[in-house]
Amino acid sequence: MNRRTFLQSGALAATTLAAGSANAAAADAVDTVPSVWGGDELRRLGYWDIHAHVGTPGATPAKRMEALIKIADRVGVERICICMSPPWQYEPTPEQFRRSNDDVLAILKEWSSRVFGFVYLNPVHTRESLDELERCVADGPMIGIKLWVGTRCNRPELDPIVRRAAELKALILQHTWIKQRGKGNLPQESTPMELAELSARHPGVPLVCGHTGGGDWALGIRAIRARPEIHADLGGGDPVYGEVEMAVRELGASRVLYGSDVNGRSFSSQIGRILGADISVADKKLILRENLRRLLLPALQRKGMKE
16 A cells, blocks of 8 residues: 555545544545445444443443443444453452452443443452452353453463353453563563463463554564464554554454554544555454454353344
């Protein structure tokens, strides 16, 4: 893609994400590069977001979710995977991650038609994490697991959690990052390389590499390339040129997921990086919706839940 095509497709993506009938009509009028954008076909798709947090204003968790849903509706996000609730702690105690999960449970009571819940765990507290997995997933409405910075994800403490997740068909979303410019990761912050180590101990168990390295995404993509069970969540970083194209080239479009990491980033900035990517419309459909739908289907079927 040359510079002119890139600028045209980026402008088109921004135009089509705007709300309101007037803007929608304008987007239709300038939809001149369907090979890059996809026109109405993608606008009607209904995006599924693997990675979101509720930090919007509101008196209760459900009210905060209501505010986030209004934003999602403006940009075409249909289903949202919610995990963690502020205030966030890098190394939460069992009491802290249970309180966070209570907020997500309260959201699911009112928003289960739009939201999937992921239970937040800290594997340092292995027994308590397994108990919380039973409460929220085995006996509750959640269908996935969120792991953040509690401990590095290649540690043996994760093994019983991964084994139980596999039994429950619960999808695991692990935060990863590779800090650039000499900053260095937090002491217990995981990398894609460490997630690949965990995957090698649990072949066949689906995992999501949150941010896929973030700052050094090129290294992150290559780190998980040999592990077909690991899917790349590209959300949460700057919408730089070339990341989506590289992920599709190195991993295949079926292993790439749309994630926003709201409120740390916006829905639209992370959608825009996919809409503006120089990949096929079919690949964009996979990334924006169909891959996550496929990954969550086993858990939904186990619970008898509708998509």
